[in-house]
Amino acid sequence: MTTGTLYVQDNYPDRFESAWCYFNVTKSGITQRFDLGTKAYGKPVEHGNATTSALRASGISSAAFEAGKTVCQWPAS
Known part of the structure; x- marks a missing residue:
């Protein structure tokens, strides 16, 4: 999992x-x-989506993909 935040100096x-x-x-x-x-400053998180075929091809279940969303860390705004 990779997370990142962009700041303007x-x-x-x-x-x-x-x-x-x-x-x-x-x-x-x-x-x-x-x-x-x-996530943009002052806005809610926009959750990603994945197609069933992409998940299947990668060996990832829909449940695992959805669970991944819950561990993302977001900056406060």
């Missing part, structure tokens, strides 16, 4: 611009990225 540390959360799965030498969500 003039606003650091009081205000972030955007934040994200995702994970990668590598299977048969191919890496696929699954976005769990993004």
